[in-house]
Amino acid sequence: MASDQTRPAVPEAEVEEPVRRFVQLVLRGGLWVSFALMAVGLVLALVREGLGDAPAVKLLAMRGAPSAGERVMAAGILVLALTPALRVVSLLVLWARERDWRFVGVAAVVVVVLAIAAALGR
Amino acid sequence: MPAISVGSELALAGLGLFAGWLGAVIGIGGGVVIVPVLVLAFGYDIRVAVAASLVSVVATSTAAGSAYVGEGLANMRLGMSLEIATTIGGLTGGLISLLVSPSIISGVFAVVMLVTAVLVFRQKTEHHADAPTDGQRGLHLESGFETPGRLAGAYVDARTGTLIHYQAERLPVGAVVSFFAGALSGLLGVGGGFLKVPAMTLGMGIPVRVAAATSNFMIGVTAISSLFVYFAQGYVHPLIAVPLVLGVVVGATVGARTSGLVPARALSRILGVVLIVVAVQMGLRAAGLSIG
Numbered sequence: 579m580a581s582d583q584t585r586p587a588v589p590e591a592e593v594e595e596p597v598r599r600f601v602q603l604v605l606r607g608g609l610w611v612s613f614a615l616m617a618v619g620l621v622l623a624l625v626r627e628g629l630g631d632a633p634a635v636k637l638l639a640m641r642g643a644p645s646a647g648e649r650v651m652a653a654g655i656l657v658l659a660l661t662p663a664l665r666v667v668s669l670l671v672l673w674a675r676e677r678d679w680r681f682v683g684v685a686a687v688v689v690v691v692l693a694i695a696a697a698l699g700r
Numbered sequence: 701m702p703a704i705s706v707g708s709e710l711a712l713a714g715l716g717l718f719a720g721w722l723g724a725v726i727g728i729g730g731g732v733v734i735v736p737v738l739v740l741a742f743g744y745d746i747r748v749a750v751a752a753s754l755v756s757v758v759a760t761s762t763a764a765g766s767a768y769v770g771e772g773l774a775n776m777r778l779g780m781s782l783e784i785a786t787t788i789g790g791l792t793g794g795l796i797s798l799l800v801s802p803s804i805i806s807g808v809f810a811v812v813m814l815v816t817a818v819l820v821f822r823q824k825t826e827h828h829a830d831a832p833t834d835g836q837r838g839l840h841l842e843s844g845f846e847t848p849g850r851l852a853g854a855y856v857d858a859r860t861g862t863l864i865h866y867q868a869e870r871l872p873v874g875a876v877v878s879f880f881a882g883a884l885s886g887l888l889g890v891g892g893g894f895l896k897v898p899a900m901t902l903g904m905g906i907p908v909r910v911a912a913a914t915s916n917f918m919i920g921v922t923a924i925s926s927l928f929v930y931f932a933q934g935y936v937h938p939l940i941a942v943p944l945v946l947g948v949v950v951g952a953t954v955g956a957r958t959s960g961l962v963p964a965r966a967l968s969r970i971l972g973v974v975l976i977v978v979a980v981q982m983g984l985r986a987a988g989l990s991i992g
Contacts, residue, residue: 659931666780691787
């Protein structure tokens with residue numbers, strides 16, 4: 579990335595660099611795993627199982643997904659949906675290590691809201 | 701639910717490809733294209749369309765957000781602070797979608813499409829050339845950092861090479877607008893950057909490049925707060941969402957690499973006209989009428 583050549587040599591940038599790298603790793607990792615699952619599931623559904631109706635799935639239980647292909651695709655969507663949530667939790671932990679308590683509190687509130695939403699989604 | 705065939709899967713992937721490419725080239729979110737096409741052309745329930753759009757919004761936001769985080773342009777503390785409001789808004793929007801009729805959702809969507817059309821028409825050429833937006837443009841132009849413990853930071857302007865410092869002001873203003881952006885995202889399956897970016901720039905004094913990057917960073921978390929609700933109500937269909945999202949990501953990647961090769965301004969004007977026409981169709985549908 580071009581940013582390495584232009585990044586200013588200032589203390590804040592150096593302190594935050596590992597945090598940024600870790601968050602980037604979480605986001606990219608989640609994205610690739612979810613895409614792989616979705617692509618494999620789609621191929622399974624297309625090639626091996628045939629198509630028909632498009633049943634809905636529910637979070638975690640994946641109820642309603644009758645075939646292996648759709649279950650793998652649903653797992654891909656689940657991983658994708660959990661990736662931003664994992665980013666929030668990661669920042670909470672990383673900021674706690676920095677003793678940046680104000681923003682640990684902010685991240686904790688976001689985690690609570692997402693937990694409520696996930697509980698409604700089960 | 702209409703039956704799925706190989707042809708419809710290819711058509712969904714093609715729609716995603718086009719929406720992702722257009723979003724990257726012009727700088728609009730894909731939802732404003734995806735949802736009306738899924739409703740008007742594919743005949744899906746608008747809530748199914750919104751849920752599928754939200755999945756693609758999470759994917760594009762995660763991809764663009766990771767790049768902006770790596771460059772330090774997205775201010776994660778600012779984003780997390782506003783995410784309290786956007787996630788509550790997103791959850792509220794998702795719950796509202798269960799309480800109101802599809803025609804009301806279509807009507808609100810038509811209004812948002814008209815607003816987007818106006819914004820697309822008002823975009824300046826310079827904006828196309830430089831400013832990163834809800835697509836994935838300009839990811840490698842600048843870098844920056846944020847200040848621990850504060851809603852502040854700085855970034856390097858690539859054109860001048862100068863380090864520009866900023867400090868967020870009036871957080872409550874940004875939070876209120878972010879709540880409504882989240883609610884619209886949850887109700888309509890759009891990213892909501894068209895509200896959050898002006899709130900940060902005009903309301904909070906954040907530079908537009910940092911605001912656009914931070915908005916992208918926030919969209920994924922905002923979208924999942926309502927996506928969970930759509931999951932619960934059975935509106936997430938893998939055979940609809942998956943080809944769409946795979947197409948969107950490929951289209952956005954191609955668009956980011958070819959954005960300098962297409963006449964973005966002319967494309968924006970064409971898109972603006974199409975958005976108005978489709979908004980009228982969505983409005984008529986909301987009123988119980990249909991044409992074409």
